[in-house]
Amino acid sequence: MTTTMKTWSPEAFAAAVAAAVWAPSIHNSQPWRFRHTDDGVDVLLDEGRRLPVCDPDGRMARISCGAAAFNLRLALAATGAPAGYRIGTGPVVVHLTPGPPCPPTPMQRRLHWQIRRRHTNRGPFADSAVSAGGPVNLVEAARREGAWLDFVTDDAAVVALAELIRSADERLRADPAYTAELRAWTSGANHDIEGIGPHAAGPAPHPAELLTRRDFGGAGRETTRDLARRPEVAVLGVLGDAADDAVRTGMALQCVLLTAADLGLATAMFSQPIEVPACREKLRRSVGRIHDPQLVLRFGYAPTTCYTNRRPVADVMEP
């Protein structure tokens, strides 16, 4: 028997998509679309918004879509209508179907509340260690979504990781096509709806900083010092290197970022060493994993900085 009944009301679908779009995405490119189907919801990778230079294989776009799918799942769970899901390797990166109704758990409520509060922080982080329970909770959040999150605890290893980020950033910046693409999503972008405007870019990177931030065109600042002398950094990955593994990483990424926000932690992301294959391989060996690392994350305490914007919900929904 075929059914033509949609599974969620148009209003419930639109509300879930309105939460999904607040996911992080590479350069705030928002490479996603959402389709209400007869048996569920599709999250689609919008190829037209993939970054051809820094993301030739679509890894970063898939991580971004996975993060959006996690928000979608959370938004549906928060209404008592949790969804099951299947990850795909084609243009439909995630297909969600309704599961048995179930009241949201306290944790789901808290993480849902953080969707609009979480943001990437490119300002200086305070020089205070993350409280003892922090890393344990973040590792557990990644594990719940089938990922690993390895904190880099040894001082020498942090310095080595910082060196990898710096050398990857240098290699990327040496390519004029890369800098042109970066500028298109910063100074060239329509910041009301996409890309990273000067308000969210953070101060201009300075050579004295241990962790080399991507240069999104922010202005210089009076103090070039990053207050955190010993940053809390971790490497995120899953048990695989295929296209669907990047989507799975994105779900875990968003679970970790929302958990961090719930713990009062600021977060920042560094994907430069993942985008340069030789650096990614060095990073993989340094954390002793079989599969590719997918992202480097930083956690700490920092004042809230400016938020990026999103396209209207109607623009990302398939008719």
Ligand SMILES: Cc1cc2nc3c(=O)[nH]c(=O)nc-3n(C[C@H](O)[C@H](O)[C@H](O)COP(=O)(O)O)c2cc1C
């Ligand atoms: C896969 C991925 C890679 C990212 N890489 C970086 C990065 O290298 N540097 C950075 O500052 N932010 C990075 N970000 C953060 C995005 O720039 C950020 O999510 C986007 O601008 C939206 O802003 P928001 O996170 O504050 O909502 C990355 C995000 C994702 C999902």
